[in-house]
Amino acid sequence: MERAKAGVTSSAVPDSHGINLYCADPSFGPLLKHHLGDRLFYHLEPHFVRLGELAGGELDDLAALADKHPPVLHPRSRRGEDTAIIERHPAYRRMEHVAFADYGLAAMSHREGVLDWPETLPPAAKYALSYLFVQAEFGLCCPLSMTDSLTRTLLRFGSPELVARYLPGLTAGDLDHITQGAMFITEQGAGSDVGSVATEARLDNGEWKLYGEKWFCSNADAGLAMVLARPQGAAAGTAGLALFLLPRELPDGRPNQYRILRLKDKLGSRSMPSGEIRLEGAIAYLVGDIDRGFAQMTDMINMSRLSNGMRAAGMMRRSLTEALFFARRRSAFGRRLVELPLMQRQLVKLMLPAEQARSMMLLAAQLLARADGGDEVARKLIRIVTPLIKFRACRDARRVTGDAMEVRGGCGYVEEWPDARLLRDSHLGSIWEGTGNIVALDVMRSIRREQTGTALASDLGKRIAALNLAPAGWRVLLESTLQRTFEFAGRAANASDGNGDPVLARQAASALYHLTSAVAMAEEAHALPGDSRRLLLAKLVLEHRVLPKDPLAAADTARETAVNAALLDETPLNAQALF
Numbered sequence: 177m178e179r180a181k182a183g184v185t186s187s188a189v190p191d192s193h194g195i196n197l198y199c200a201d202p203s204f205g206p207l208l209k210h211h212l213g214d215r216l217f218y219h220l221e222p223h224f225v226r227l228g229e230l231a232g233g234e235l236d237d238l239a240a241l242a243d244k245h246p247p248v249l250h251p252r253s254r255r256g257e258d259t260a261i262i263e264r265h266p267a268y269r270r271m272e273h274v275a276f277a278d279y280g281l282a283a284m285s286h287r288e289g290v291l292d293w294p295e296t297l298p299p300a301a302k303y304a305l306s307y308l309f310v311q312a313e314f315g316l317c318c319p320l321s322m323t324d325s326l327t328r329t330l331l332r333f334g335s336p337e338l339v340a341r342y343l344p345g346l347t348a349g350d351l352d353h354i355t356q357g358a359m360f361i362t363e364q365g366a367g368s369d370v371g372s373v374a375t376e377a378r379l380d381n382g383e384w385k386l387y388g389e390k391w392f393c394s395n396a397d398a399g400l401a402m403v404l405a406r407p408q409g410a411a412a413g414t415a416g417l418a419l420f421l422l423p424r425e426l427p428d429g430r431p432n433q434y435r436i437l438r439l440k441d442k443l444g445s446r447s448m449p450s451g452e453i454r455l456e457g458a459i460a461y462l463v464g465d466i467d468r469g470f471a472q473m474t475d476m477i478n479m480s481r482l483s484n485g486m487r488a489a490g491m492m493r494r495s496l497t498e499a500l501f502f503a504r505r506r507s508a509f510g511r512r513l514v515e516l517p518l519m520q521r522q523l524v525k526l527m528l529p530a531e532q533a534r535s536m537m538l539l540a541a542q543l544l545a546r547a548d549g550g551d552e553v554a555r556k557l558i559r560i561v562t563p564l565i566k567f568r569a570c571r572d573a574r575r576v577t578g579d580a581m582e583v584r585g586g587c588g589y590v591e592e593w594p595d596a597r598l599l600r601d602s603h604l605g606s607i608w609e610g611t612g613n614i615v616a617l618d619v620m621r622s623i624r625r626e627q628t629g630t631a632l633a634s635d636l637g638k639r640i641a642a643l644n645l646a647p648a649g650w651r652v653l654l655e656s657t658l659q660r661t662f663e664f665a666g667r668a669a670n671a672s673d674g675n676g677d678p679v680l681a682r683q684a685a686s687a688l689y690h691l692t693s694a695v696a697m698a699e700e701a702h703a704l705p706g707d708s709r710r711l712l713l714a715k716l717v718l719e720h721r722v723l724p725k726d727p728l729a730a731a732d733t734a735r736e737t738a739v740n741a742a743l744l745d746e747t748p749l750n751a752q753a754l755f
Contacts, residue, residue, distance in 0.1 A: 177405070178282060181621065182352070186556070187553035188585055189409075189506070190501060190502050190505035190506055191232065191478075191529060192232070192235070192498055192501040192502070193232070194232060194233045195232045195497075195501065196225065196229045196232050196234040196435045197228045197231045197308060197311050197312075197494065198224045198225055198227065198228025198229075198231075198308060199225065200226055200228075200232070200497050200501070201228075201493060201497060202746050202747065203531075203709070203710075203746065204224075204304075204534075206704055206707070207222075207534070207535075207538065207700060207704075207736050208221075208224070208300075208304055210444075210700060210703045210704060211300045211304075211541070211542065211584040212298070212300055212301060212304075212417060215517075216293070216297075216298075216301065217493065219291075219292075219293060219545075220293075220301060220305075223279070223291055223305070224304070224305070224308065224455050225391035226277065226313070227305060227308045227309060228308055229310070229489070229508040230274065230463065231308050231309060231310070231311050231312040233571055234270060234308070235274065235312035235313055236384065236594065237267075237311045238267040238268075238270055238271050238312075238313070238446075238596070238719055239267075239312050239313035239314075239315075239447065239480075240594070240597065241265065241267035241316045242264075242265050242267040242268040242271065242446075242447035243264040243315075243316070243447055243597055244447050245267070245445070245646045246265075246439075246446045246447065246449075246592075247264045247265070247268070247439060247440075247448070247449040248262070248263045248439075249261075249262055249263075249436060249438060249449070249451065250434075251437075251441045252319070252438070256739075258435055259431075259478065259666070260397070260435055260436040261397075261493075262396065262397045262436070262439070262449045262451075264447075264449070265447070266602070267447075268315075268316065268448075269712075270298075270526060271316050271447075272312055272316065272319075272351060273351050273658075274309075274321070274729075275309060275316055275317075275320055275471055276351055276354050276356075277349060277351045278322075278386075279305060279309070279353070280349060280357075281306055281309065281320050281324070281346075282319075282320050282321075282323040282324045282327070282346075282354075282357075283301055283324075283327075283346070283347040283348070284296065284297040284301065284302050285299065285324060285327075285328065286324075286327050286328070286331065286343070286347050287349075288346040288397075291347070291376075293573075294324050296619065298376060298541070298545050299540075299541035299542075299544045299545050300538060300541035300542065300545070301539075302324070303482075303486045303537055303540075303541050304472040304537070304538075305364065305536070306320065306483070306486055306487075306490070307486055307489060307490040307493070309490075309492070309539065310486070310487045310490035310491060310494075310495035311490045311491070311497075313494060313591075314444065314445055314446035314487060314491065314597075314598075314601035314604075315401035315444075315445035315446065315448035315449070315601070317483065317487055318394050318445060318522040318608075319358070319388035319394075319395040319448060320393060320483075321480050321483035322356075322357045322358050322359050322394070322398070322476075322480065323346060323355075323356050323357035323398075323481070324481035324483075324566065324613045324662070325355075325357070325359075325476045325483070326346070326357030326358070326359070326400060326401075326476060326708070327346045327347065328359065328403055328475065328479060328677070329419075329463070329472065329473070329476040329479075330421065330463065331343070332472075332475060333419070333463050333464030333465075333472045333475075334340045334421065334463050334464070335461075335463075336420060337648060338461055339462070342355065342400060342421070342423075342742045346398065346400070346480070350529070353725055354466050355394060355398075355399035355400055355633045356398045356399055357398055357400050357402070358393060358394060358395040358396070358397070358398035358402075358735045359394075359401060359402050359473075359476060359477075359480065360393045360399070360401045360402070360403045360404075360422065360453060361373070361388040361390070361404050361417045361473070361661060362390060362391050362392040362393075362454060363375065363388070363389060363390060363391050364389070367391075368377055368610065368614045370404065370414055370417070370470060370608070371412070371414040371417075372386055372471075373404050373406060373417055374402040374406070375388030375389070375390065375403070375404070375405040375406065375455060376388055376405060376406055376407075376408060376416065377405040377406065377407045377408070377418060377420060378407075378462070379407070379408070379624035380407050380457075384420060384459070384460050384461065384462055385433075385439060385457040385458060385459055385460070386405050386422065386434075386455040386460050387455055387456065387457060388405070388454075388455050389437075389452065389453065389454050389455070390452070390453045390455070390716060390739075391452055392440070392450060392452070393436075393450065393451050393452065393453045394448060394449075395448060395449065395450075395535075396436050396439065396449045396450060396451035396453060397436065397449065397451075398424065399420065399423065399424050399425070399531045400421060400423055400424070401421075402417060402419060402420070402421060402422075402462060402463070403420045403421075403422045403455075403632050404417045404418070404469055404470065404473055405417070405418060405420055405460070405469075406418070407466060410467075411471075412690045414470040414646060415467070415470075416467075417469040417470045417473075418462060418467070418469035419462070419463040419468075419469035419470075419687060420459060420460035420461060420462060420463060420469075421460060421463055421474050422434075422455075423459075423460075423461075423464050424697040425471075425553065426592040427755065429628060429685070431457055431496045432458045433454065433455070433456045433457045433458045433459070433752065434453055434455045434456060434458040435454050435456065436451045436452070436453055436697075437451065437452040437453065437454055438451060438603075439451045439454055440452075441670075442464045443600050443603060443604075444597070444601035444602070444603060445604055445605050446600075454531060457521050464618045464694060470483045477610075478559075478562050478608050480608070480609045481562050481563060481565075481566040481609045481610070481615070482537075482540055482544070482565065482566070483563050483564050483566030484566050484569075484570055484608055484609060485536065485537060485540065485562075485569045485570065485605075486532065486537050487605060488533055488535035488565075488570045488572065488573035488602065488605045489534045489537045489573075490596050491529065491573050491576075491577060491601060491602050492526070492529060492530035492533055492569075492572065492573050492576045492577070493534065494581035494594070494598060494599055495526065495576050495577045495581075495595070495648050496526045496527055496530045496576070498580055498583075498584065498593075498594060498595065498639045499523060499526055499580040499583040499584070499642060500514070500523065500581075500744070500746075502583055503519055503523060503583060514584075514744060516647075517634075517737055518579040519583070520740035520741060521546050521740060522579060522583065522736065522738070523581075523679070523740070523744055524716075524740045524743055524744065525579065526579055526662075527581055527713075527743060527744070527751065528716055528717060528720070528721075529569070529572035529576055530576060531697065531710070531713050532569070532572075532689075532690070532694075532697070532713075532717060533565065533569040533572065533573075533644065535693050535696040535697045535710075536561070536564070536565045536569060536689070536693050536696060537559065537565065537569075537702060538696075539560050539696045540562065540565055543557045543558040543561055544558050552573065553631055553635070555721060556622065556626060556627065556628045556631035556632075557628070557631055557632060557635055558630070559622050559628050559734055560619060560622050560631075560632050560688075561601065561632075561678055561692065563616075563622070563685070563691045564619060564688055564692065565689070565691065566605075566609065566610070566615050567616050567619065567682075567686075568613040568686055568690075569605075569614055569689075570605030570606045570612075571603075571606055573605060573611060574602050574603055574606065575600040576602075577595070577602040578599055580595060580597040580598075580682055581596065581599055587654040593706070610735070612682065613681075613682070615685075616681040616682045616685040617668075617678060617681050617702075618686075619681065619684070619688065620665075620668055620669040620676050620678075620681045620684065620685070621669075621676075623665060623666070623669035623670075624669045624670055624675075624676060629662060629665055629666060629669065632662075632692065633658065633662045634686070635696045636691065636692060637655070637658060639695050639696075639699050640658065640695060642699075642702070643698055643702050644702065647755045650698075650711075650715065650755070652697065653715075653718065654694070654698070656755050657691060657694075657718055657722060657723065658691060660725075661687045661688060661722070662688075662703070664683075664684055664687060665687065667684075668680035668683070668684035669682055669684070681732060686721075687722060689716050690718070690722045691718075691722060693714075693717060694715075694717040694718050694722075695714070695718060695739065697710040697711070697713050697714040697717070698710070698711055698714040700713070704750060706750075707748035707749060707750075708749060708750060709742075709743065709748065710744070712743065712749070712755070713743070714740065715755065716739070737741075
């Protein structure tokens with residue numbers, strides 16, 4: 177519902193404040209029902225409706241307030257003690273309560289009973305709920321993701337003693353007893369080149385103590401952090417790194433020996449504290465095998481990358497929702513904006529990457545559940561799909577948020593509206609957990625070393641073969657595009673010398689993402705009989721983001737106008753005639 181304003185005329189700028197962001201997205205419910213199954217969907221739907229209401233109203237207000245009042249570091253107490261207390265605005269604290277306690281977003285993969293579901297909830301439920309939450313607040317989703325992924329890594333590699341000691345806090349349902357997580361990797365001399373980590377771990381009377389500085393530590397005062405450090409005498413590079421669990425407070429209640437030196441003044445995610453930390457003999461606990469620290473840490477990194485992709489998808493959807501709301505209610509030159517051909521084209525250019533990212537998020541959730549269940553093929557698939565969504569969706573979000581701001585015009589550039597914050601926040605996804613170059617190269621590395629390309633080609637081929645509602649020629653187009661895409665990706669990953677051609681990595685990663693998302697959307701259309709809207713979107717992905725196109729060739733504007741109008745209506749569609 178739109179917020180009522182006394183005395184405001186119909187010519188006022190359309191204001192979306194108070195809309196339910198779940199209900200304003202009519203495609204989301206049917207997709208969730210398909211991916212979650214009837215029983216879980218109907219159990220969770222009231223929670224989706226409630227969270228959509230919060231995200232469009234109270235949470236949106238709180239996020240705007242927390243963005244304007246970033247955290248403050250108090251390095252010392254008035255008695256001169258090195259307390260390093262971080263003060264957060266009450267608005268941020270209220271959002272923490274909703275995310276960690278009310279909805280259990282960080283615990284639902286690890287504890288039964290969250291949202292009254294008798295089992296642990298599947299990844300699709302967690303990502304779908306977080307996708308709604310991030311449409312209001314981006315910064316807090318970093319601590320949510322890191323707490324969730326730290327818990328996962330601890331359960332997979334930590335000793336029974338560490339798990340017994342810290343799992344209850346990590347999965348608590350009461351905010352007063354929740355232990356939040358963090359990841360401390362980056363150093364001034366070790367950003368993307370993790371093998372250059374210089375933080376040293378010294379074994380002192382049976383205790384590991386860490387020395388060094390970490391340069392970019394988000395959720396800087398978290399109760400627990402996973403840290404990469406190099407034991408004394410260990411080999412250079414990633415092979416010499418070990419993984420440690422660093423508590424903020426020791427079991428006897430004493431503060432651990434590290435200091436938060438300062439907080440970063442960031443472009444986006446302003447509500448959440450990121451800082452620089454100096455480790456001064458901080459006690460930490462070895463996690464897993466001492467010579468497999470980096471390999472074990474990649475599990476946490478990959479979960480954070482998936483979360484980045486989910487957040488990019490959510491921010492794109494929020495930007496699209498805002499743009500559609502405005503365009504449907506604002507008139508110019510005697511017509512609603514949404515009826516103007518150029519505006520229709522611009523809106524569909526927002527819609528396409530937003531829908532791609534959502535389908536990739538739900539596909540990744542499906543694959544992650546299978547991989548965690550022991551499916552080796554799914555393990556290879558999630559290995560490549562994770563960097564694909566991190567690479568492409570995060571880059572798409574930067575453009576979508578900017579172009580959506582343009583739809584609202586001058587008001588979109590004003591901080592009172594959500595557009596500017598969405599634009600600022602969207603830029604972080606392409607940097608966190610690996611820049612675009614690093615992640616694209618990781619896609620190629622997985623193809624070269626782990627045969628993930630072969631697994632993905634086979635999987636997509638099977639999905640295409642199972643489609644039975646495509647128009648004539650559609651299956652042939654998908655199959656030929658699949659063949660060309662993987663031939664090109666193979667050349668980029670391996671080249672003649674077996675080491676690949678790094679210059680082609682981004683181009684190949686983009687093509688793989690677009691093809692995979694098109695197949696995922698076509699498969700969703702197959703599962704939603706009577707609505708071929710997603711099939712039409714899948715075809716547009718191939719036409720506009722994969723297949724060659726003459727930039728000077730005149731478009732079929734009559735067909736384009738009909739397609740755009742049909743898609744922007746966001747209602748079930750029989751699109752056969754539009755193919």
